[in-house]
Amino acid sequence: MSTAAFVVIAIITLAGALAAASLSKLIHAALCLVIAFVGIAAFFFLLGAEFVGLVQVFVYVGAVAVLIVFTILLTRPSDEKVGGFNWSGVVIAIAIFAGLIWAILGTPTLSIAAPHIEPLTVKRIGEALMTDYVWPLQCVGLLLTAALIGGLILVMEEKP
Amino acid sequence: MSGERVDQIFVVAKHWLLSLLDGAPLWVMPIASSLLNIAAVLGAFITLFALISVLERKILARIQNRYGPNRVGPFGLLQPLADGIKLLIKEDIVPLRADKIVHFIAPIMIAATAILALGVIPYxxxxxxxSIDGGILFFFAVGSTTELGVFMAGWGSNNKFSMLGAMRAIAQMVSYELPLLITVLPVIMIVGSLSADAIVAAQDGYTMAGVVPRWFVFTPWGAAAFILFFVSGLVESNRTPFDVPEGESEIVAGHMTEYSGFKYATFFLAEYFGMFAISGLAVTLFLGGWHAPISALQIIPSYVWFFAKLAVLLFVFIWIRGTLPRMRVDHVMRFAWTFMLPMAFTCILAAAVWHYQRGLAGWLWSLGIVGIIYLGLSHLLETKKKFAPRTYRFAE
Amino acid sequence: MTPTLQLCLIVSAALFSIGLLAALSRRHAIFILIGIEMMLAAANLNFIAFWRFAPQPHPPTGVMVAIFSIAIAAAEAAVGLALVIAVYRHYRTTNVDKLDQLKG
Known part of the structure; x- marks a missing residue:
C-alpha cells in the first residue's frame, strides 16, 4: 500500500464528495458523487478488498447513480435551483468532524501499520456467504425484494 | 517445439522488452508492464476497428446488392483512413445552451469504459x-458505467432528441443488463470462479472420442444462455434490431445528435469497442476462449483462434444488421421482461441439474427443462398469433 | 512509510462529515439522500479499514458487513428515490422545508 496512491485517492474522493455536497446544480452534484464513489472503490482496492471495490462500482455507479439522475429528471421543478441553505448544518458537521478527529488522534492503538495478509479471493468470500452468513444473505434477499415491490408501488400512477 | 514458440511470441516479446528495464527502480516494472499491455490492446483493437468499419460497409453492401466503398486504396481498404481524416478536420460544434463540461466529458467516459472492459478478456x-480474481465482475462493473456516460451525453446536449435517445438507451440497457448478467451465472456456477482465465481453462479438452470440444455452447443450458447472451449483447451495444436509441428515422441520432467531428468519432469508436468487448466475453464464456475447435488444429496459435471466433461473431452482428428491421421500442422492453428474463432463470436451473447429473442423462434432463420452459413461454406469450400470416385492412 | 489505520479513519471521518453536511444543510430531498449515501459509504470504508488492519489471521467479517451494507444502501436508495418521486407528484416540490403538512 503506497502513500502516494493513498493521498491521491483521498484527495479525489474528498474533493468529489465536497463538490457533491456543495454544487448548486443537482446533475453536477450527482456526477461528482460518482467521482466520490469511484474513489471509495479505489480505496477498497488499495486496502485489498477487490471484490467489495467491484461491487461498490457495480452497485453505486451502475445502479444508484443512474437511479439518482433518473429521479432528478422526473422531479425537475420549474426553478432549477432549489434554494435554501442551512448554515447550522455546517456548524454541526464541523463539530462532529472535530469530535471524530479528537477521538481518532487520541487513541494511540490506532497508529498501526497494515499487517501482511493473504489475498482475499472471491472463493473465500463465496464460501463465507454460503456458510456463516447464509441467514443474513437470505434476509438481504428478502429486503431487496421488499424494496423492489415497495419502490414499484410507491411510484405507480394512482388510478383516479 | 516451434508451434509453442509462435503461440507465445507476444508473451516472449513483452518479457524481452521488460528485460531492457532491468536496472530501473522497483516501482517502474509493474507500470511498464501495464503500459505495454494497454498499448498492445489498444493497437490491436484500433486496427480491428478500422478494419471492421470498412468490412461492415462492404458486407452490408453485398447484402444489399451493391459494391460498397472501393475507391480509396486496394478494395477500398484505406477508407477508414480517409474517414478518420475527414472527421478530424471537421468543425467541433458545441450547442450554445449545452452543459459544456458534461457535454465534453461524456464521449471520453463512454470510450474509456469500453476500453477498460476489453482488459479482462484472455486473448x-x-x-x-x-488478470484479476473477479474478472467477469470487473467487466460488468465497468460496463454498467456506460449508462451514466450515455445519460451525460443526452443531458449535456440540452436537446430533446438527445434526452429522449438517452432515456431510451438507459431504459433498454438497464432492462437487458439483467438477462445479460443472469445468463453468465450458469457458467460461473459450473466453473466455480469469476476469473476469465479459469473459465477458459474449464473449457479445455474434447469429449465424444475427442471430436467435440468441451465448450459450454455444446450443452443445452450453454446453448440457450449463449443465444440469450448474444441477444442481450446486441441490445447493450445498441445494434440493429435494437438500435431504437439512435433510430435515425425517429430521433435523429439519439444521444449523439449534438456531437460532431472527433467527438462523434469517439462515440462511434466506443460503440464498436463495446461490440468487441461483448463478443470477446461471449467467446470467453461459451465458445471456449482461445481453445482450438479440433485437437489436430492445436498447432495454430491460440490468439488466432480467439480472433477467428471474434470475427465470426462480429460477422453475425453485421449480418443481423443487414437482415432485420428495427424493433419498436415498447416491443424491445416487453421482450426483455416477458421472455429474456424467465429464459435466463431457466438456464440457471438447467445448469444446476447438469451440475448434479453429468453425462447423457444430465444432457437430456437439462435439454428437457430448457425445452419445456421455452415451449410454455411461447404458448403463454402467444407467439403463434403474432407470427401468423397478417391480414391487411388497407393495403391491396 | 505506509498509511496507518489512523489515516484511513481520518479520511472516513471527513467523508462522513461531508455527508452529514449535505444531509443537514441542503433543502433538496435528493441532496439529503446523496448525503446519506455518502455517510453509508464512509461507514463501509471504516469496516474495510478495520478488517485490513486487524491482527492476522482473521475471518473476513468486515468485508462481509461491507457487502451487506452495500446491498442495504442500494435498497435504501431505491425506496428513498421512489418516495421523492411520490412526494413530488403530490406536492410539486422537492424542497423538504415546504413539506410541512400532516394531511395529504
Missing part, C-alpha cells in the same frame, strides 16, 4: 492483459 494462452 490467448497467458495473454490476459488485466
Amino acid at each position: 490467448g494462452r497467458n495473454m490476459t492483459p488485466f
Whole structure:
C-alpha cells in the first residue's frame, strides 16, 4: 500500500464528495458523487478488498447513480435551483468532524501499520456467504425484494 | 517445439522488452508492464476497428446488392483512413445552451469504459492483459458505467432528441443488463470462479472420442444462455434490431445528435469497442476462449483462434444488421421482461441439474427443462398469433 | 512509510462529515439522500479499514458487513428515490422545508 496512491485517492474522493455536497446544480452534484464513489472503490482496492471495490462500482455507479439522475429528471421543478441553505448544518458537521478527529488522534492503538495478509479471493468470500452468513444473505434477499415491490408501488400512477 | 514458440511470441516479446528495464527502480516494472499491455490492446483493437468499419460497409453492401466503398486504396481498404481524416478536420460544434463540461466529458467516459472492459478478456494462452480474481465482475462493473456516460451525453446536449435517445438507451440497457448478467451465472456456477482465465481453462479438452470440444455452447443450458447472451449483447451495444436509441428515422441520432467531428468519432469508436468487448466475453464464456475447435488444429496459435471466433461473431452482428428491421421500442422492453428474463432463470436451473447429473442423462434432463420452459413461454406469450400470416385492412 | 489505520479513519471521518453536511444543510430531498449515501459509504470504508488492519489471521467479517451494507444502501436508495418521486407528484416540490403538512 503506497502513500502516494493513498493521498491521491483521498484527495479525489474528498474533493468529489465536497463538490457533491456543495454544487448548486443537482446533475453536477450527482456526477461528482460518482467521482466520490469511484474513489471509495479505489480505496477498497488499495486496502485489498477487490471484490467489495467491484461491487461498490457495480452497485453505486451502475445502479444508484443512474437511479439518482433518473429521479432528478422526473422531479425537475420549474426553478432549477432549489434554494435554501442551512448554515447550522455546517456548524454541526464541523463539530462532529472535530469530535471524530479528537477521538481518532487520541487513541494511540490506532497508529498501526497494515499487517501482511493473504489475498482475499472471491472463493473465500463465496464460501463465507454460503456458510456463516447464509441467514443474513437470505434476509438481504428478502429486503431487496421488499424494496423492489415497495419502490414499484410507491411510484405507480394512482388510478383516479 | 516451434508451434509453442509462435503461440507465445507476444508473451516472449513483452518479457524481452521488460528485460531492457532491468536496472530501473522497483516501482517502474509493474507500470511498464501495464503500459505495454494497454498499448498492445489498444493497437490491436484500433486496427480491428478500422478494419471492421470498412468490412461492415462492404458486407452490408453485398447484402444489399451493391459494391460498397472501393475507391480509396486496394478494395477500398484505406477508407477508414480517409474517414478518420475527414472527421478530424471537421468543425467541433458545441450547442450554445449545452452543459459544456458534461457535454465534453461524456464521449471520453463512454470510450474509456469500453476500453477498460476489453482488459479482462484472455486473448490467448497467458495473454490476459488485466488478470484479476473477479474478472467477469470487473467487466460488468465497468460496463454498467456506460449508462451514466450515455445519460451525460443526452443531458449535456440540452436537446430533446438527445434526452429522449438517452432515456431510451438507459431504459433498454438497464432492462437487458439483467438477462445479460443472469445468463453468465450458469457458467460461473459450473466453473466455480469469476476469473476469465479459469473459465477458459474449464473449457479445455474434447469429449465424444475427442471430436467435440468441451465448450459450454455444446450443452443445452450453454446453448440457450449463449443465444440469450448474444441477444442481450446486441441490445447493450445498441445494434440493429435494437438500435431504437439512435433510430435515425425517429430521433435523429439519439444521444449523439449534438456531437460532431472527433467527438462523434469517439462515440462511434466506443460503440464498436463495446461490440468487441461483448463478443470477446461471449467467446470467453461459451465458445471456449482461445481453445482450438479440433485437437489436430492445436498447432495454430491460440490468439488466432480467439480472433477467428471474434470475427465470426462480429460477422453475425453485421449480418443481423443487414437482415432485420428495427424493433419498436415498447416491443424491445416487453421482450426483455416477458421472455429474456424467465429464459435466463431457466438456464440457471438447467445448469444446476447438469451440475448434479453429468453425462447423457444430465444432457437430456437439462435439454428437457430448457425445452419445456421455452415451449410454455411461447404458448403463454402467444407467439403463434403474432407470427401468423397478417391480414391487411388497407393495403391491396 | 505506509498509511496507518489512523489515516484511513481520518479520511472516513471527513467523508462522513461531508455527508452529514449535505444531509443537514441542503433543502433538496435528493441532496439529503446523496448525503446519506455518502455517510453509508464512509461507514463501509471504516469496516474495510478495520478488517485490513486487524491482527492476522482473521475471518473476513468486515468485508462481509461491507457487502451487506452495500446491498442495504442500494435498497435504501431505491425506496428513498421512489418516495421523492411520490412526494413530488403530490406536492410539486422537492424542497423538504415546504413539506410541512400532516394531511395529504
